[in-house]
Amino acid sequence: MSEVEAVYRIWLREIIRYWRDKSRIVSSFVQPVLFLLVLGGGFSFVRLGSLNYQTFLFPGIVAMSLVGISISSGISVIWDREFGILKEILVAPVSRTSIFVGKALGGCVTALIQGVIVLSLAFLLGVPLTVGSFILSVGSMVIISLGLVSIGLIIASLIETIESFGVIMNFLIFPLIFLSGAFYPLQEAPEWLKIVSYFNPLTYGVELLRSVIINVSSIPLSLSFTIASLFSLVSILVGGLAFNRQK
């Protein structure tokens, strides 16, 4: 019981901190919206069958909004270490796994808040959302963000400074997003790009969201769902291990 309480407390702290940091909420919201309006608007002459480009792009932008905030939530561990709070948490009579789960769920929920805000832009763009597709989208976002948050926590467990976390994060985020089929239809891409994209776990997250939001995809729903879930599961397990091992 006390382990559940510990998870809740660690989670709650992440949420309070997120909620108090309004500038972070706004600034992390700006980038996806810019992409959606500028890229989507600029290429509005492009049509993919019956779809306009902006509608096609929309699920990719939802996925993109999850990536940055999810991975960067790992940074909280480094701050905690820097400010001594991690020591106070680690010396408590709770397992490190609980601490990891609390951190991961905290990052996941903040990413979800972000994701849902971006998702709600669907109404502005005229992308039809039903209650069913909304729920499925949120479910997909949970799968995607849990995996990415774990990646962030793995990095945070392995490195020591905030600066190097920033470098690694930038190094990771852009290739992840650009090679995921978020901006272009995979089946039309050149062979080499297709192959690289199929090795990118985020591709399956993007295609999963595309399937549930606009019912269009280059990868069958069952496949993207399976691979995205497996990836998250593995990341969570590895993350848990890395967190338990760190000093």
Place this chain on the structure above:
Amino acid sequence: MHVIEVFNLTKEFNGLKAVNNVSLSIEEGEVFGLLGPNGAGKTTFISMLCTLLRPTSGTARVNGFDIVKQQGEVRKSIGIVFQEPSLDNRLTGRENLEMHAGLYGVPKAERKKRIEEVLELVALSDRADELVKTYSGGMKRRLEIARGLIHYPKVLFLDEPTLGLDPQTREHIWEYIKKLAEREHITILLTTHYMEEADALCNRVAIMDYGEIKVLDTPEALKNSLEGDVISLEVDKSEGVAEKIKGLEEVKKVHVINSTIFITVKNAESFAPKILEFVKGNGGVVKAISIRKPSLGDVFLHYTGREIREEKAERPEMERFRRRV
């Protein structure tokens, strides 16, 4: 009953013994002080008792639990105030305490009342709902002390509780520590390199240097063990004078630090005129003289041969280890 028992505890870092074969026991209800310079191994010692560091050899029991084999039980029995701050500045004082209470499994029914209680103990009730980043250094320390108490620990560890605080705030913190020692029926183990602090707070003091306990007793007994008063002489052209002073019959011990000669004698008042004559007769010029009852600083000097505050540059490598820990 002994609430802390330490058996041959040793911690090595790359072959350097930060804590070297320490054995001691602490009675329930005691305020026990570990006095020593930075890098003496105090923090390493406490970190092992808190289960944050594994000993290289030896072990200890805290509240009857082994620090290596029963870490969870040990953690439930103790509260800690670390040397470096460990509060979340972006939460309020109360939120920091609530998180701690949750992590330590304080029953929900008691939690609110207990938090009020500890806040009141450190006089922070009226500021509890403000963000910690608006607190002063002394307030943060008090909040950390309150936090360490929430889960009714048997033992409270205070690692340099007043480090970096101004003298006035320091004495305030002392008052709170004294008050909680009385009210919470708790055993306190504190480390410090301020001898006044050890003197003001502790029932017993262990002097630690280079990872070893040099001597352990009540502050009174330690000071009495010098069997005399301390005369300090600031002398110009002191070459050779100190050696000659050592030869005098009444003198028990002589230490020289820079141009000051510390002399331990049984009866300083009657010895003072004599020593002035003596230094003059040997070509020295006395610039200043003072006589005082021995302090813990003198005790430290007596047992280690150096002043407690001069060590900083002396063992930088130990300082580094302490930081890493």
